[in-house]
Amino acid sequence: MKLETLTPAQEAKIPEIRNYWLNYILSCQNRLDKEKARKGIEWMYNYCGKKPPIIIFMDSPFGCQVAANFFLKFFENKHPANIWANIRANIGANIWDNIWANIRANIGDNIRDNIWANIGDNIRDNIRDNIRANIRANIGDNIRANIGDNIRDNIRANIRDNIGANIGANIWDNIWANIGDNKLTHYETSWMGNVGNYGWVAYIDYFLQLKLIHSDREKDFNAFKDLLLSGVFDMIQFDGLCIVSDMPTQIVRNAAGRLHNPNGPSVEFKDGWCQYNINGRILPSWIWEKAASGEITKELFLTESNSEIKGGIYEVMGQKRMMDLLGAIEVDTRTITHRNGDLEVLSLLKTKERFQEIGNEPFAWVKMICPSTGTQYLQGVEPHHTNALDAIASLSPFKAEEYSFDLRS
Amino acid sequence: MKNVLRGHQGDVQFTGIKSIPTGAKKIANKPIALGEHSGHMHVLTGDVQMFEIEGRIICAVGADGARLQHVHESNFSEACWKTTNELQKADHNSHLLPEGNYEFYIQNSYNPYSRLMEQVID
Numbered sequence: 001m002k003l004e005t006l007t008p009a010q011e012a013k014i015p016e017i018r019n020y021w022l023n024y025i026l027s028c029q030n031r032l033d034k035e036k037a038r039k040g041i042e043w044m045y046n047y048c049g050k051k052p053p054i055i056i057f058m059d060s061p062f063g064c065q066v067a068a069n070f071f072l073k074f075f076e077n078k079h080p081a082n083i084w085a086n087i088r089a090n091i092g093a094n095i096w097d098n099i100w101a102n103i104r105a106n107i108g109d110n111i112r113d114n115i116w117a118n119i120g121d122n123i124r125d126n127i128r129d130n131i132r133a134n135i136r137a138n139i140g141d142n143i144r145a146n147i148g149d150n151i152r153d154n155i156r157a158n159i160r161d162n163i164g165a166n167i168g169a170n171i172w173d174n175i176w177a178n179i180g181d182n183k184l185t186h187y188e189t190s191w192m193g194n195v196g197n198y199g200w201v202a203y204i205d206y207f208l209q210l211k212l213i214h215s216d217r218e219k220d221f222n223a224f225k226d227l228l229l230s231g232v233f234d235m236i237q238f239d240g241l242c243i244v245s246d247m248p249t250q251i252v253r254n255a256a257g258r259l260h261n262p263n264g265p266s267v268e269f270k271d272g273w274c275q276y277n278i279n280g281r282i283l284p285s286w287i288w289e290k291a292a293s294g295e296i297t298k299e300l301f302l303t304e305s306n307s308e309i310k311g312g313i314y315e316v317m318g319q320k321r322m323m324d325l326l327g328a329i330e331v332d333t334r335t336i337t338h339r340n341g342d343l344e345v346l347s348l349l350k351t352k353e354r355f356q357e358i359g360n361e362p363f364a365w366v367k368m369i370c371p372s373t374g375t376q377y378l379q380g381v382e383p384h385h386t387n388a389l390d391a392i393a394s395l396s397p398f399k400a401e402e403y404s405f406d407l408r409s
Numbered sequence: 410m411k412n413v414l415r416g417h418q419g420d421v422q423f424t425g426i427k428s429i430p431t432g433a434k435k436i437a438n439k440p441i442a443l444g445e446h447s448g449h450m451h452v453l454t455g456d457v458q459m460f461e462i463e464g465r466i467i468c469a470v471g472a473d474g475a476r477l478q479h480v481h482e483s484n485f486s487e488a489c490w491k492t493t494n495e496l497q498k499a500d501h502n503s504h505l506l507p508e509g510n511y512e513f514y515i516q517n518s519y520n521p522y523s524r525l526m527e528q529v530i531d
Binding site (some may be wrong): 001060269279310311314319339357358359361363364372373379380381382383394395396397398403404405407408409 | 414415416417418419422424479499501502503504514516517518519520521522523524525528529
């Protein structure tokens with residue numbers, strides 16, 4: 001008979017287990033434990049019928065790509081007679097698909113079948129939505145896939161400036177000097193053995209931890225779980241060689257869980273490799289650098305043809321600086337008498353120019369003053385407004401005639 | 410609704426409502442809004458029970474009243490939830506709310522690039 005209801009204690013474990021896995025990476029407090037990772041990787045290769053590989057630990061997933069290029073391309077070309085040539089001779093194909101198929105079929109699918117057989121639909125759906133899907137969206141889609149796409153796109157396009165944002169000041173100088181003019185190859189990263197696996201592992205972990213199912217694969221599952229909890233961010237898995245990345249040292253996200261930081265890198269690794277995002281969009285670092293040094297000019301903004309870059313400039317500069325930059329003018333002023341007797345002066349501001357990338361409309365803002373601090377605030381409003389009161393009411397659930405408060409601060 | 414209490418504290422606005430909406434789920438009290446970078450939060454403390462339904466933030470304030478406060482998270486502890494005493498304010502003055510039901514909103518800002526309203530997070 002299938003389990004159809006959870007006790008309150010079992011319900012309470014849902015957010016606990018989900019948050020444990022989310023915080024494991026989002027806290028940025030966990031670093032790679034090399035011995036634990038080595039043990040886990042040797043177990044995984046053995047489990048998939050492969051001999052233990054040489055293991056190389058790197059500080060970032062980009063570092064892993066560079067290391068893979070060194071081992072598979074550059075050492076072979078430059079040092080044919082030395083030890084590296086021997087090592088190279090023992091490195092086989094990328095076996096991410098072999099490892100993925102083995103772990104998936106023998107651990108993931110096997111235990112999932114067990115869950116299907118013993119746990120009712122409603123509980124499975126509950127755990128799937130609240131643990132697996134949540135973690136997958138937060139970590140797999142919004143972080144690992146985002147970083148992976150950035151590295152893949154940049155390596156394929158051979159764009160170095162965007163790959164190492166701190167290139168002038170860190171170890172990448174030496175790496176580029178060795179690579180010379182050779183183009184990097186992008187190597188497929190793991191499908192099993194990275195932070196993107198947290199979702200399905202946490203899902204199974206819930207049922208096993210609470211002893212809601214019993215599985216003869218529990219020992220293997222725990223070995224794989226231990227590998228993930230050794231601080232591995234990702235890896236490149238060749239036959240005979242495994243290159244492993246440490247976790248990020250910084251992750252900054254917005255309320256929707258997307259990588260986002262108008263003030264600096266959204267993700268950073270120990271070797272200085274980092275990337276910049278606005279609401280999940282990967283953008284070049286020069287936006288932040290030029291904004292900090294005051295080099296964003298009206299001309300630069302207006303002549304930039306990429307609308308995503310323009311959107312990034314808008315976010316990084318902030319509304320007040322953009323208003324100053326674009327020369328907004330006041331088009332309407334209203335004074336509200338609030339229910340408590342306070343007078344509030346509101347202004348509607350718009351740019352004189354219209355901008356192609358926002359539908360050939362002007363930028364528009366409403367300006368208000370905080371009654372507690374006297375600070376001026378600017379909030380973006382839709383460009384069709386002509387009345388400051390209508391504009392500010394449109395940012396709230398209140399109609400213009402209701403926009404009057406008993407309590408204000 | 411006329412003559413219901415309406416208030417505005419920084420990016421948070423609220424209004425009195427007649428009753429708790431049908432289907433609203435009781436939740437553990439939590440900050441109404443958390444600043445993304447500032448560490449500031451808008452929090453309702455005192456005799457209060459929070460509810461949620463379809464993303465709406467609903468609060469039932471009991472006979473002992475509640476206080477809407479704007480505080481830095483480092484100045485807030487578990488013990489603060491039950492008090493209507495004024496805590497060390499971050500930017501915005503606090504407000505005492507009498508018994509009743511309230512809905513809270515977070516102010517929006519229009520993003521001309523996404524062409525969407527987005528919640529303001531300081």
